[in-house]
Amino acid sequence: MERTTLRRRALVAGTATVAVGALAVAGLTGVASAGPAGATAPPVSADSLSPGLLAAMERDLGLDADEARSRIAQEQRAAAVAAGLEKSLGASFAGARVSGGKATLTVSTTDASEAARITGAGARAEVVGHSLDRLEGVKKSLDKAALKKAPADVPVWYVDVAANRVVVNAATTEAGTAFLKAAKVDGSLVTVARSAEQPRTFADIRGGDAYYMNGSGRCSVGFSVTRGTQNGFATAGHCGRVGTTTNGVNQQAQGTFQGSTFPGRDIAWVATNANWTPRPLVNGYGRGDVTVAGSTAAVVGASVCRSGSTTGWHCGTIQQLNTSVTYPEGTISGVTRTSVCAEPGDSGGSYISGSQAQGVTSGGSGTCSSGGTTYFQPINPLLQAYGLTLVTSGGGTPTDPPTTNPPTTPPGGTWAVGTAYAAGATVTYGGATYRCLQAHTAQPGWTPADVPALWQRV
Numbered sequence: 001m002e003r004t005t006l007r008r009r010a011l012v013a014g015t016a017t018v019a020v021g022a023l024a025v026a027g028l029t030g031v032a033s034a035g036p037a038g039a040t041a042p043p044v045s046a047d048s049l050s051p052g053l054l055a056a057m058e059r060d061l062g063l064d065a066d067e068a069r070s071r072i073a074q075e076q077r078a079a080a081v082a083a084g085l086e087k088s089l090g091a092s093f094a095g096a097r098v099s100g101g102k103a104t105l106t107v108s109t110t111d112a113s114e115a116a117r118i119t120g121a122g123a124r125a126e127v128v129g130h131s132l133d134r135l136e137g138v139k140k141s142l143d144k145a146a147l148k149k150a151p152a153d154v155p156v157w158y159v160d161v162a163a164n165r166v167v168v169n170a171a172t173t174e175a176g177t178a179f180l181k182a183a184k185v186d187g188s189l190v191t192v193a194r195s196a197e198q199p200r201t202f203a204d205i206r207g208g209d210a211y212y213m214n215g216s217g218r219c220s221v222g223f224s225v226t227r228g229t230q231n232g233f234a235t236a237g238h239c240g241r242v243g244t245t246t247n248g249v250n251q252q253a254q255g256t257f258q259g260s261t262f263p264g265r266d267i268a269w270v271a272t273n274a275n276w277t278p279r280p281l282v283n284g285y286g287r288g289d290v291t292v293a294g295s296t297a298a299v300v301g302a303s304v305c306r307s308g309s310t311t312g313w314h315c316g317t318i319q320q321l322n323t324s325v326t327y328p329e330g331t332i333s334g335v336t337r338t339s340v341c342a343e344p345g346d347s348g349g350s351y352i353s354g355s356q357a358q359g360v361t362s363g364g365s366g367t368c369s370s371g372g373t374t375y376f377q378p379i380n381p382l383l384q385a386y387g388l389t390l391v392t393s394g395g396g397t398p399t400d401p402p403t404t405n406p407p408t409t410p411p412g413g414t415w416a417v418g419t420a421y422a423a424g425a426t427v428t429y430g431g432a433t434y435r436c437l438q439a440h441t442a443q444p445g446w447t448p449a450d451v452p453a454l455w456q457r458v
Contacts, residue, residue: 052284210309220349237262263330308346
């Protein structure tokens with residue numbers, strides 16, 4: 001997989017710890033110098049999070065409203081710090097994660113000399129044996145083999161955040177070993193783990209609310225999007241093929257699938273007719289709708305909540321990014337593994353962290369009664385694949401989908417690295433004006449166009 005400018009990947013260390021320095025990220029100024037140990041970020045505004053999301057986090061994560069706001073604030077700051085460090089560490093970058101109630105950020109590297117850079121940014125540094133690129137190279141080989149022939153009795157594989165290895169979950173050791181042999185990968189970097197998991201997609205044919213495919217099957221809307229002047233929504237690819245028609249929750253004609261990929265990926269978008277207006281909202285199921293402000297990807301260990309037409313709101317944490325999973329229909333790659341539960345009919349629904357869109361529900365195992373594991377397809381690659389724009393808050397102006405490659409020349413403007421910006425300050429960058437959302441000192445890579453957690457285009 002290509003590394004994008006603000007890719008939020010994560011890899012936890014399993015070897016030597018260089019600097020423990022258990023610092024919760026106290027603020028974005030910590031990239032210039034670390035804050036005091038145990039410092040906490042200011043809580044998110046009481047008005048910025050939906051009551052429904054807060055209630056779901058209390059139920060599923062055991063956090064009261066103040067704890068939930070504080071944790072989301074810490075996680076958003078950690079994501080911004082991790083993105084800056086990923087750029088500066090380059091090939092030695094080995095991932096990032098948050099852990100603990102205060103969302104302490106750990107960044108891993110294969111180069112011990114980079115530990116000071118990491119701790120100077122306010123994060124905990126760990127040295128590991130394998131870079132993220134090396135491990136994901138192994139995983140890419142597994143993905144290629146699975147595209148040719150989906151492996152039997154091998155439901156999931158991913159870069160493990162705890163062991164600094166690639167993990168292959170298989171029904172039997174023999175099945176996992178056969179998969180490695182077919183992919184011709186370096187087995188010394190892979191652990192085959194026994195697993196009884198049986199992932200499946202969450203679409204069903206029983207009817208209900210949300211939206212219906214060809215008058216029968218049911219899935220859930222992901223996020224409102226636009227493509228030029230055309231309105232629509234993002235959802236899961238397994239919910240319908242190109243040309244599949246949809247009816248909305250009111251059973252009225254709604255739209256048609258314009259793009260759909262499954263297996264391989266699990267992405268799709270539906271163009272809606274003029275009777276449907278896109279809103280930057282996620283259904284809160286009686287507890288207040290959630291407003292979508294952007295699509296900054298959260299890191300491993302961060303809290304995340306899901307909204308779906310079968311089970312409503314449920315929350316958990318991000319376990320692994322860039323996971324591959326095999327369903328009965330075939331293998332998909334690039335999904336995020338979570339501890340959130342889901343059930344049939346929730347497919348395609350919204351995954352959101354705070355106010356930041358994360359992705360659309362793909363599939364998983366278990367139920368919301370017994371607990372389970374669920375996978376979502378990240379929203380930013382989906383937007384890029386179909387040239388879509390996510391509809392967000394901020395005067396009804398949608399945000400542009402992220403670009404894969406940065407500009408070759410500086411775009412210019414008043415924004416400058418090393419400048420301390422207060423919340424509410426405005427700058428120009430690349431011909432546009434941006435308002436600062438969180439006080440911080442600007443660092444390389446934290447350009448207003450690339451870090452929506454810090455800047456809002458006005």
